[in-house]
Every structure is written in C-alpha cells, then in structure tokens.
Amino acid sequence: MSTSSYADGAAYVRGRFVPIAEATIPVTDWGFTRSDVVYDVVHVVKNGFFRLDDHLDRFEHSMQQRRIRPPEDRAAIEAILHRCVALSGLSDAYVAMVASRGRPRVAGSRRPADCDNHLIAYALPWIDVIPKDVQERGAHIWLASTPRVPDASVDPTVKNYQWSDLTSGLLEAHDEGFDTAVLFDAQGFLTEGPGFNVFIVKDGKVSTPDRGSLHGITRKSVLELCAELGIEAAVEPIPGTDIEHADEVFLATTAGGVMPASRIGGRILGNDRPGPISLKLKQAYWARHDEGWHRTPVRPLEAAE
Numbered sequence: 001m002s003t004s005s006y007a008d009g010a011a012y013v014r015g016r017f018v019p020i021a022e023a024t025i026p027v028t029d030w031g032f033t034r035s036d037v038v039y040d041v042v043h044v045v046k047n048g049f050f051r052l053d054d055h056l057d058r059f060e061h062s063m064q065q066r067r068i069r070p071p072e073d074r075a076a077i078e079a080i081l082h083r084c085v086a087l088s089g090l091s092d093a094y095v096a097m098v099a100s101r102g103r104p105r106v107a108g109s110r111r112p113a114d115c116d117n118h119l120i121a122y123a124l125p126w127i128d129v130i131p132k133d134v135q136e137r138g139a140h141i142w143l144a145s146t147p148r149v150p151d152a153s154v155d156p157t158v159k160n161y162q163w164s165d166l167t168s169g170l171l172e173a174h175d176e177g178f179d180t181a182v183l184f185d186a187q188g189f190l191t192e193g194p195g196f197n198v199f200i201v202k203d204g205k206v207s208t209p210d211r212g213s214l215h216g217i218t219r220k221s222v223l224e225l226c227a228e229l230g231i232e233a234a235v236e237p238i239p240g241t242d243i244e245h246a247d248e249v250f251l252a253t254t255a256g257g258v259m260p261a262s263r264i265g266g267r268i269l270g271n272d273r274p275g276p277i278s279l280k281l282k283q284a285y286w287a288r289h290d291e292g293w294h295r296t297p298v299r300p301l302e303a304a305e
C-alpha cells in the first residue's frame, strides 16, 4: 500500500483509516454542535510514544465521566493510535484521540443516550503550542481578566473542548502583544492556560495550582523530575499575587514540553530570559526522553496490521 498521501497526517474516523485531509465528521455530530467530546493528546518522539499508558488512563477517565462510550476498547484504541502514526510515517508526532457523543439515532432527540458515540484518532506532524523560537527567548504571558470556568461547572480533569474562556484569554493576550495567557478562577487563584499547565518558582521551590487545571501528564513528569533532582515541589493553591512576584514561571504540555516564560504581565523576569530552574527541568525532560523514559516504540505497519 502507498502511504504517501498520509504524509500530512493519518486519521481514523467512522471505522476507517484515511489521510488527514479526508477525515471529516457530519455537521450534526454533537461533538461539533455541543462540544460534547472528550479527548487526549500524546506525543511521539523519535518513533516512540511518551507515557502512552498515562494518556490512555486519562482518556478512559474522561470518557467515563462524560458517559461517552465508543465501540472500540482500550486495546483497539491503542492499536489505532499506533497505526495512525505508522501510516503517517512521522517519527515526531502529535497524536490525538477523540470520543464524540455523535449523532442522535432519533431525529431531533435531546437525549444524550440516543446518540451513537464514536472514536476519532489522528497523527499530525509535531506541534509546539508555543513556537520553538518563543520558547528559546521565554514566553511573554498575559494575566487574563477572563476568569476560568468554575470546576463545578466543567471538570478541568476531564480533557474537553470547552475552550471559550481559554480562547478569550488568548484574544486578550494577542491584543496586548503577548504570546499567551494564564487564567485565574473567580476567587483569584491561578489555574492554567490555553493548552498547558502553569508553574511558578519562588526561592527555589516549584509550585503548580491544585485547582482549575487538567492533571497534565507533563505536569506529572515535571513533579517526578523535581523529586529526582532534589527540587522542592508542591501542588497547592496559588493566589494571583504569587505569580506576579514569582522568580520564574514556566508552562508544561505534551505539545511542547517544559516551556519557560520571561515576562509576566508588565513584569520582566530575571534578565528577560528563561530562568535557571525552568531550563534545568526543560533540559532534564528532553534528556530523559533520549534515555527511553516512559517510552513505547511505535509498532511498524506490518505489526500494526
């Protein structure tokens, strides 16, 4: 089989593997009309998935919480992810798994139980949510005035497509000439940003919010690295003023890794470059990838058949 048409990415949708350009869903899918979707994203570096089991565990948690049950079981989902990457021929990839509520079998029904849930998966060329050159100089982060949606309304530990507040944060940031934004909850505590967890460093201690945030897999890696490197770290409430007075700030996500900041709101951090602890963690994160940390080799096409 020729795989050339898959070079821009490979997808699985409605039970078939197709080139990414052909991966479409009906406009009446509740995944589209209601954002009634849960998803997860895992990365592939040098032909190996990173923490694939952790991503599959979180995806299962999200599906369970939203009661979205596609026909494919965990083993099938895993095999589909391998096949998407193998078909694409990409050695570094952004790999998404999406479970959508789907379309109601009964015309006009408003009952979620009437919908046929389905799985979508795709592999795309590597994506950095903060471009590499911006990561190098340190991201400029806007402190958004839009509050993060309350945890009791949209559970942030269920990875979802409710991005209105995060997108408002991005619009604010770009209007002000910043790269991205972090959001606070209605009580003024730090939460997260559009596609990443946030960390602050103060007097050598690393902290990340205990609320309003996805339990990020990169966040988990950062906390493990802190333990290995003897850096004090905590998941705790972070009042808004703490980020304004932080020594360093960095962001963490699957699509980019550890991404240092150099400006917070109107304030320049240190010498306007990524700080030393952020850089140490970034370096350790990628060095551990090279050592095979939490790596699952991508199954070649023949094995993925």
Ligand code: PLP
Pocket: 041, 192, 193, 194, 195, 196, 197, 213, 214, 215, 216, 217, 218, 219, 252, 253, 254, 255
């Ligand atoms: N927070 C949000 C809202 C996200 O969308 C993401 C990832 O896309 C993260 C945090 C980081 O999570 P992870 O490290 O598992 O990619």
